[in-house]
Amino acid sequence: MDRTARNESAFVDEARIHVRGGDGGAGSAAFRREAHVPKGGPAGGDGGKGGDVVLEADPALSTLLEYSYKRHYRAERGTHGKGGNRDGADGADLILRVPVGTVVRDEETGETIADLSQPGQRVVVARGGRGGRGNTHFVTPTRRAPTFAELGEPGEERWIALELKLLADAALVGLPSVGKSSIIARISAARPKIADYPFTTLVPNLGVVDAGESSFVVADVPGLIEGASQGAGLGHAFLRHIERSALILHVVDLSGGYEGRDPLADIAVIDRELSAHAAELAERPQVVVGNKLDLPGAAERSQRVEAWCREAGRPYFAISAATGEGIPEMLRDVASRVRRLRESAAERPDEAPAMFVYEPASERVVDVVRLGPGEFRVRGGRIERMVIMTDMANDEAVAYLQRRLQRAGVEEALRKAGAEPGDTVHIGPVSFEFEVPAQDASPGGEDDG
Ligand SMILES: Nc1nc2c(ncn2[C@@H]2O[C@H](COP(=O)(O)OP(=O)(O)OP(=O)(O)O)[C@@H](O)[C@H]2O)c(=O)[nH]1
Ligand SMILES: [Mg+2]
Known part of the structure; x- marks a missing residue:
């Protein structure tokens, strides 16, 4: 995307x-x-689950603007379990709406979390923590009255990067030099390069068009030429961008064009390239825009194009990007078409795939780092959470944790890394002394969660 255009266009x-x-x-x-x-026997209820933070692709949105004002988002916490086997209540999910076409990445790992390309598509970007289990879960034949329960699991947290891919409501499509960049410059704050030679635009530009109560996004893509669908000119890449726009603004030069072309022949060239690239592009809603109405001979050509469009059932507007003539009428029509297209896209939420939950690859890994002589840190999402959920003031709970860590392979990983009894081991916020437990005499039947 053109950096200059983006900066200047707010x-x-x-x-x-x-x-x-x-x-x-x-x-x-x-x-x-x-x-x-x-x-009586144990009767501690479970804690409620914390709410998830969910991103949802909303076709009514066109920018990520609001996320540059507010940066921190947190879902509701679960409430604590109570006596009398009363479980805590789950926290509510926090739904963050983003425009369709938002790509979400994990800032730390660089992993792509999701490409929200379908209206209504959802992804969980930070899971709420599990509720801690009440003491009734820790009853075993040898431990009839467990005095401990799990603490609640902290919610996941991360920085995510949101990026809106070129996903315009409408794309300006046409041969080189017909005035696509001039039009976007006139109707939005985008300032692409404009020149009287073909292929001035090499990268797509986006512009937000303010149309009264709503706004929509227009893309100015490089000119297409005959054979573009075969890769000629700037070819395929830009046809792919057009695929993502709901409406095509088919721009044609009414001035006789470069090399004295006929606008109807030009329309046919673009139509052929669109349908050769993908059949459904030929069916895509389209508005024909005759440009350069200010130049000699344009009015006469415009009448021919208009008659042809009426015949073909295509909406047509004659404009001049240079003088502004005809532009308000065209924008009103385009804005209302965009609104209707968005509404019909929003009415098909059942097409959206099931909700996807992000789990970083690092989650299940047990990673041991040697910090210095006799000092180690164990990392791994699941392992660290086991520790955080343990009430360290309760010996019984700590003994239970030790067995779980051992089963998760922590002891073995430490030994491989060279840890010896007496060394210091940090996991999450807690430090332990590394000791090799006496041969496991723990009662079985405990769930590893
Ligand atoms: N007289 C007149 N000239 C125009 C009008 N619109 C565009 N032009 C001129 O036409 C030439 C090409 O305009 P651009 O906006 O760069 O055309 P484009 O379609 O973006 O071209 P590519 O990026 O090469 O595909 C420039 O010299 C513009 O000044 C118009 O309405 N009237
Ligand atoms: Mg251009």
């Missing part, structure tokens, strides 16, 4: 935001208390 199509799922509520370590039962 068109924000990139944003970086921090998203955080709601924390899970803590499980409860309560016991039954009834008037006539001196000491």
